[in-house]
Every structure is written in C-alpha cells, then in structure tokens.
Amino acid sequence: MGKRPHDPVIAQLLVPRHPVAEWTGWEERVRLMVRPRRYEHVLRVAELAAQIALANGLDDMRAYAAGILHDIARDLPDAELLRLAPPECDIDAGHPLALHGRAARVLLERWGYQDRVVLEAVEDHTTGPRGGNPVADCVYIADVSEPGRGVNADIRELALRDLNAALERAIVSKVTYLQGRGIQVHPRTLLSYHALPCVARQDQGGSTSLLTAPQP
Numbered sequence: 001m002g003k004r005p006h007d008p009v010i011a012q013l014l015v016p017r018h019p020v021a022e023w024t025g026w027e028e029r030v031r032l033m034v035r036p037r038r039y040e041h042v043l044r045v046a047e048l049a050a051q052i053a054l055a056n057g058l059d060d061m062r063a064y065a066a067g068i069l070h071d072i073a074r075d076l077p078d079a080e081l082l083r084l085a086p087p088e089c090d091i092d093a094g095h096p097l098a099l100h101g102r103a104a105r106v107l108l109e110r111w112g113y114q115d116r117v118v119l120e121a122v123e124d125h126t127t128g129p130r131g132g133n134p135v136a137d138c139v140y141i142a143d144v145s146e147p148g149r150g151v152n153a154d155i156r157e158l159a160l161r162d163l164n165a166a167l168e169r170a171i172v173s174k175v176t177y178l179q180g181r182g183i184q185v186h187p188r189t190l191l192s193y194h195a196l197p198c199v200a201r202q203d204q205g206g207s208t209s210l211l212t213a214p215q216p
C-alpha cells in the first residue's frame with residue numbers, strides 16, 4: 001500500500017487546489033468535537049474515502065475532506081442535533097442520531113464551509129447518497145466499511161475496483177436487512193435506493209422493486 005493521506009506530509013500535499021478552502025484547522029476542529037475513538041474512525045474513513053476515489057478516478061481531495069468532516073456532529077447531544085436539524089420524519093424524531101449528517105452540514109455552513117460537493121457528502125453519509133455525487137458515494141462506502149468496523153470487508157474491496165457495484169451492494173443489503181426485520185427505512189435511504197442505476201432501471205421497466213419510494 002502506498003503512503004496514506006493522513007500522513008502529515010501527504011495531508012499537506014492534499015491541501016486545497018479547490019474550494020475545500022480554509023482547510024487549515026478543520027482536522028483539529030473535528031478532533032475537538034468528537035470522542036478520541038471517533039476521531040480514529042474519522043481518520044480511517046478519510047483515508048479510505050480518498051483511496052476509493054483515487055482507485056475510481058475521482059476527486060480524492062474532496063473525498064478526504066468529506067471523510068474528515070462527516071462525523072463532526074456525531075457526538076453532540078440529541079437536543080443539539082434536533083435544534084440544528086429539525087426532524088423530517090418519525091425516524092428522525094425518535095432517533096436523533098439519524099440527524100447527525102444533516103446537523104453536520106448545518107454546522108459547517110454556519111462556520112463558513114462552502115464546498116457544496118463536500119457538504120452534500122457529509123449530509124448524506126448517514127442515510128445514503130442522493131445520487132449524482134461520487135464523492136458522497138466514496139464517503140458513504142468508506143464509513144460503512146473502514147477496517148475498524150470489522151465488517152463489510154467485501155464492500156471495501158469491491159469499492160476499490162468498482163464503486164458503483166459496492167454502493168449497490170451496500171444500499172440494497174441495508175434496505176433488505178431492514179425490510180426483512182420489519183424495521184422502517186428512512187425516507188432518504190429509500191430515495192438513495194431508488195437512485196441506484198439498477199433500481200432506477202427496474203422502476204422504469206415497471207417491474208416491482210424491493211421498496212416503494214415515499215409519497216411527497
């Protein structure tokens with residue numbers, strides 16, 4: 001394996017050639033916002049997201065930045081999450097942790113972070129990428145499969161060869177798992193599911209897909 005993005009020297013090289021802007025200080029800001037073990041997870045997600053991006057010819061610097069920022073709101077109290085990101089559905093109201101991606105985006109925007117691609121990846125990492133943002137795909141996959149999780153090694157390895165296939169496997173298996181246990185699927189996850197090319201084709205062909213998208 002080559003040098004990893006969180007090596008200080010490499011991290012310097014990854015500093016912005018695009019509006020990830022004001023990069024200096026963000027890693028430290030994240031470190032102060034989360035528990036120590038969470039920060040270790042954050043670094044692994046950032047590394048892996050960058051590796052997945054590189055392997056798939058995508059923007060590794062934005063993937064790294066989004067990996068660093070994705071869990072910045074993960075250890076906030078429920079009340080703070082609810083204040084930052086008012087619930088959109090029963091799942092959000094009953095499980096405020098589901099809001100930590102949206103809350104993170106709100107926080108980052110308030111602090112002046114402006115890169116829409118990175119912000120969207122941060123927002124979507126909890127419920128699934130909305131489609132059309134490959135950086136969000138990298139971060140989502142890295143988050144569910146980084147080595148510290150001890151699961152999803154197959155998805156991690158697949159993502160380094162074929163990101164779309166890995167995303168399909170991750171999201172389809174998630175909704176299948178939830179549905180099989182009678183657990184309500186988050187509406188945003190359903191949208192992510194229906195944004196998968198394989199499911200969209202199925203939807204357009206009129207065949208019955210696994211789940212039904214929510215009505216507006």
Ligand SMILES: [Fe+2]
Nearest residue numbers: 070071074126
């Ligand atoms: Fe998270």
Ligand SMILES: [Fe+2]
Nearest residue numbers: 045070071143
């Ligand atoms: Fe995470």
